[in-house]
Amino acid sequence: MDASAAAPKRRDGKRKRKNDPSRTKADILEVAAEEFSTHGLSGARVDAIAERTRTSKRMIYYYFQDKETLYRAVLENAYSAVRAIEAKLDLETQPPEAALRSLVEQTFENDDANEAFIRLVAIENIHRGEHLSQLGPIREINKGVIAIIERILARGRAAGAFRADLDAIDLHMAISALCFFRVSNKHTFGKIFKIDLTSPARRAKHKRMAVEAILRLVRQE
Amino acid sequence: MDASAAAPKRRDGKRKRKNDPSRTKADILEVAAEEFSTHGLSGARVDAIAERTRTSKRMIYYYFQDKETLYRAVLENAYSAVRAIEAKLDLETQPPEAALRSLVEQTFENDDANEAFIRLVAIENIHRGEHLSQLGPIREINKGVIAIIERILARGRAAGAFRADLDAIDLHMAISALCFFRVSNKHTFGKIFKIDLTSPARRAKHKRMAVEAILRLVRQE
Amino acid sequence: MDASAAAPKRRDGKRKRKNDPSRTKADILEVAAEEFSTHGLSGARVDAIAERTRTSKRMIYYYFQDKETLYRAVLENAYSAVRAIEAKLDLETQPPEAALRSLVEQTFENDDANEAFIRLVAIENIHRGEHLSQLGPIREINKGVIAIIERILARGRAAGAFRADLDAIDLHMAISALCFFRVSNKHTFGKIFKIDLTSPARRAKHKRMAVEAILRLVRQE
Amino acid sequence: MDASAAAPKRRDGKRKRKNDPSRTKADILEVAAEEFSTHGLSGARVDAIAERTRTSKRMIYYYFQDKETLYRAVLENAYSAVRAIEAKLDLETQPPEAALRSLVEQTFENDDANEAFIRLVAIENIHRGEHLSQLGPIREINKGVIAIIERILARGRAAGAFRADLDAIDLHMAISALCFFRVSNKHTFGKIFKIDLTSPARRAKHKRMAVEAILRLVRQE
């Protein structure tokens, strides 16, 4: 037995800690997420990912079988990370309208802060959601929002403040649309109308507008 | 002697009409639009376009210098075709709220009917609008909507019906968001919430919702 | 009858004089010479030639069957143009050494002034002279120099001033080498030794050196 | 059990040795040198190089990024290989004239034996030395000759045998011209004057002539 064999550090070129599979995988995933988000699925280059990784291209194939599997892992990761935003909000204790306002604001902030995720979703739509389909249980998680919206709507209706003919999923779509679009389409929209959608002033106006649009939409008139 | 021998059409292999550059170009553009819309810029294959064309791959490079230039031509074409939808609506003669309702409905129908265009816009946003930037005057055309919305808002405000603190561009964005998102994100949204965004029932509900959201948003309360 | 129908100038785009075949050919040749001289045979582009021509690419093929034939025509033209430099010199009336000096100086000036020709010759050597072989009578013309050198050598020998063991062709080669090299190799030689072979000072030194080298070489010691 | 089973060579299709990058690179370089020397930069075909290589076209792009980079590598290699010819000659111990004679003779033999290199230099001059410029320190090496010539000239002058008004670089150019030209221009010159510049008799005459021309040129008269 050789005691020194257990030593984690080696004296060659790049010093390397004890091989840590999960760290390596996480590193690859992080770099891949950026590459896919930036260039899309077909536009992304495995070589480009490998270059910015601590490991080699070979490792990418070792852990993720091929480019598509890697993309799916990135997608899964992204959906998992952004999930359950609303869990933090404790919407149940607020009055319905305030709760809804909080939800819209939180969605707005979330989308605004996570352009990479927005882009991944847009990219996945370009691919007709076929990779999302192969993912499995992630979808369940996201269904949490619907339950929350349903509760808010129910409480608002009970109080006679909200109308009864609105579906929670449709309302979620309206919220998403107002928050997602200004991030997903900022380049074309910004260029066509020569405005900067990311300026603090616009941002504030849009946030207010999204909240107002949703609150007015649900109100019992 | 056969008088018909002078006829321009030949019965061999691929029949070839009289050389018609603009027809050839238009043909290529049409096929290319579908390929780019379906697969994105990097995902599109010049070979695939060539195969579905009356001409050869060589012709694609003859008329459009390279893949990117072809993509730009497709983009330009798409924006030009969808322009001036609102021109057809005689919005000026309708009362403000009806005019706005018409505009939203028309935008909704338009986006619903032109998925290929929606996808191209989404794709162009993945590329950060860099190709749109190289296009030039097309942007101007689209600015027509803003003028129209401004007129509607002005008339509504004059009548005391509309609020004064809404920007035409922002309102246009809200309208676009509500109409665009359900087409651009139908795959991921549909899969996550297990619904079909294209079903006639949903479609009708969403159209109504978009109109209501916008009308309520602009109303002076 | 329409009198204006006979007018040679047309009112469309590029006005065009009466079609003049020999002018068109000469135009093509001139442009082609530059292109071939600049880029070599394989490096030259038929399209590039066509673009800088008054006519179209089609005309190039109309007058010259293909790229190689055009190259050969250029080569022939070039050799014809530079031929018989020595004819102008009237070397016969000068004493042998003065005549030889004149010849070297004239060769030097000639090579210095005709870089394009030098390059064509270098290019043709890259192609192992295979196109020159297909040319025919041009070679005869250039043999004039040899006769002249022979006369000079004979007169010098008769006067007891020149040595008897030098071949006219070899002497011509030595003259050519000294005059040709500094033009043909100016880029590599200049870059390696960080000097400018075209500077007036160097040029003068080299001219003097070439003359001296040749005169000393032929002298009876 | 077969002991030879562990041997690295396999008997299938193309035998493939142990992966050996430097061998692979060297193999590519060698074949490429021949192709470029034979056909020039634009005339060379990457496919043609690949075919004569133990590896595939893909490997060429793996090690050398593109055709131009490969060409540059070939050029660099060629200049490095031919460098320092004069280092082998112990010129310092010989009397000045003998040393100069040795140098000219060695240059003559060198150019005569390395037609491929001569052709590469000619080709590089067609490209105006632009690739040589991107090479770097190779130039320095070649400057060794100049120092050597300077030493010889100095010693010759000190002995009163050599003239004082000759620059080492210019003398080197004269030597180069006389030795290079008969190789670089052998095809056109040979064809025009119907002689074979490579015949042993001519070769001997030219070697003698080059030596004489240079020795006479430097002599103090």
Add this chain to the structure above:
DNA sequence: AATGAATGAGCTTTCATTCAT
């Protein structure tokens, strides 16, 4: 668990050339 070297398949693009009038 990890990897440097290698690669087949296919991609975009270029080129000299010809067709049809």
Add this chain to the structure above:
DNA sequence: AATGAATGAAAGCTCATTCAT
């Protein structure tokens, strides 16, 4: 005498992937 449109063939290059250790 002239030409705009068209093209087959092949060139250079890229990509995801695997081999051998």
